[in-house]
Amino acid sequence: MVDRRVPSRLRCDAGWDPLPRPAPRTVRPSMSRFARVFAESIAAAADLPVDDVLGLIGAPPKAEMGQLAFPCFQIAKARHAPPPKIAAEIAAELSSDAPFTAIKAFGPYVNAFLDGAAVARDVLPRVLAEGERFGRLDLGHGEAVVVDFSSPNIAKSFGIHHLRSTVIGHALVNLFEAAGYAPVGINHLGDWGTQFGQLLAIWKTDGDEDALAAGGIQYLLDLYVKFNTKLEGEPGLQDEARACFKALEDGDPEARRLWKLFRDVSLAEFETSYRRLGIDFDDMRGESFYEDKMPAVLDELRRKGLLKTSDGATVVDLEEHGLGAALVRKADGSTLYLTRDLAAAQFRRDTYRFVRALYVVGGAQALHFAQMTKVLELLGRDWAGAVEHVPFGLMRFKDRKMSTRKGDIIPLASVLDRAVELAKERIVEGAREKGLPEPDDVDGLAETIGIGAVVFSDLKNRRQRDIVFDWDEVLSFEGETGPYLQYTAARIASMEQKSGRPITTEVDWTVLDGPGELALCLALEGLSDSLRRAVAECEPSLVSDKLLEIASLFSTLYARRDWKVVSDDEGLTDARMLLAHAVRQALGNGLGWLGIQVPDRM
C-alpha cells in the first residue's frame, strides 16, 4: 500500500547525502518593471552591468524612504571609497524623470521615489485588460509537469492528515498551470499491498456485506482496527493475511471481488471530499495498475547488474551513495512500493513526457525518494533529475497522539463540516446585524467560506514546517485567514454592484498618487513574482503572503474616514473603483490558484 503519510520503518545502516537538486529553476527573484528601470539608470551612471545592479536592489524599510533602494557597499569596497560618498555621487548623476519623482542618497543607499500616478497608470490598466489572466506567466511553455499528490490508502478513511498533501498538491497543480505549464494531477491510490490481505483475513470471520453497504468506509476502518486488536492475541493472523494477499495477487475470484468492493466503497467517499475541495485529478490510477509493469523493471535491473540478494531479499545496493540498500523484492517474492514507484515513474515519463515530476509526500519519506531517484539514475534515465520530492512537515495533534492503527483519526469531512457550519452561523448573524437581506444561497456560501478557511490555514504555512492541528486556528475567520481575503474581495464586489458605474481606465491617475495607493499598486504588480517564486520553490505560501499583503493594504485605505471609494466626485470614484476592482481581481486570481473560491458577498 502506498499511503504516503504513514511513517515508514525501513532500516539502513549508513546515512545518506541528499541528492544534488535539479538545476536552479529561476535565475533571479526578479523585481518589478520599475526596479529594472531604476537598475538601468544606476548601471549607466555607475558603469556596472544591469543584472548585477538589479540583483542588489531592494525595498527601503519605510515608505518615507522611497520604494526602491540600491546599497552601495559592494562598489564602495571595489573603488576604495566610503559608501555614502558613492551613493551621493550616483544620486547626483541620476535625473528623476518618470516614473520617479525623486532619487536621492540615504547614507550608503541610493533610493528612488516612484510616481504613484505613473505606477497606477502602468499597473491598473493591465489588471483590467488581463482579467483572469492577470499575474499569470509563461515560464513553462506548455511543458508537462506531473504532480503526485493526495494518494490516500484505499480502505481507510480520509483523515485530516491527508489535508496537507491534498491541498498543497492541488495548489501546485494550479500554480504550475498559471505559470504556463501543462500540469497533470495524479492520485496514486494505495489500492494494493499486504494490508489488503489483512482486510481480507478479518473479513473471513467478521465480514458482513450488508454492514459494509450501510457503513461504508467507516465499516472498513472498524475491520482494520478489529484486525489489529485480534492480532495481539492471535499472531497466526498475520500469516493468514499474507496468504489472503497472495490469493488476491494470484487472481482468486472471491478475493478480487471483495477487493474491488472495498475499492469502490472507499473511492466514493474520497470523491465527496475531493468535490468539496474542488479537486479533479487528471490521472487516478491505483497501485494495482502497475502490477504487470514491475517484472520489466526488475528485469532491467537484473540485466544491468544492479541487483543483489541479501538475506533472501532482492536489493539495489546504494551503500556507496550513502543510501543504504533499496529493497525491490521481498524474500517471499512479493514486491515493494519502491518497485511500484519505479514502474509508475517510467509509465508517467512514457505517458506524459514530463519536464518535472513532483511527489507531494511527507518529509518522512525523503529516503525512499532519494533511493528511487538514484536507482533511476543508475538505470541511465536521463530524466532522473526531473524527479523531485516535495516534502512537507508532519501534522501533529494538540492534545493526543493519533494512531491510525487504532482508528483514532479526525475525518477530513468532519473538519470541513464544522467549518461550514460556523460559516453559516456567521453569515446569518452578520446579515441580521448589518440589516442586509440573507443571501439566496446561504449553504453554498457557507461551503465556500468554511472550506476556504480550512484550506488557507494550511497553505499559509511554509510547507516544511510541522503543523499542529488546532481546531480554533483552522476554524478561525479572523486575521490572516481565507475568509479575511474573501471578505475583502466581497466588500469590493458589493461596492461595484452598488455604484452601478462601469469600471474604466479613463481616469485621472494623479488622484491615485498617495502612498497607500502606491504601495497597493506595487503589491499588485508583485503578484506574478510571487507566482514565479512559488513554482520555483514549490511553495504555495509565497502566494498566500502576497494576497494577505494586498488585502491588508487595501483594507487600510478602505477604513480611512477620508478615503471613500464611492463619492460625489465621479472622477475620483472612477479612479478608486478601478483600483478596488484590480484588488478584487488579484485576490480572486491568487485564491483561485490556491484552490479557494471567492464569493461576491458574505
Add this chain to the structure above:
RNA sequence: GCACCCGUAGCUCAGUUGGAUAGAGCGCCUGCCUCCGGAGCAGGAGGUCGCAGGUUCGAAUCCUGCCGGGUGUACCA
C-alpha cells in the same frame, strides 16, 4: 550512532540567494460604526532571532560545534 527538517514576541508564523531601527496575525490593553459591509481599521505593551564561536564593512540569514523538538535509518506503505 548517523542523516534530514524545524527552533524568531505569551501563542501561531513571515523574514533565511548576507544589507538600513527584526515584521504580521492571535491573545491582552486603548481607541474607531451620523459616512462605501466592524469577518474590518488605528495605536500600545511584548524580542539575548535556541546557545557559543567564526567569516564579513555588515549575520535572523553563510560556516563550525553544541542544546532542544520532530522524522528516518532492509523485507509496511
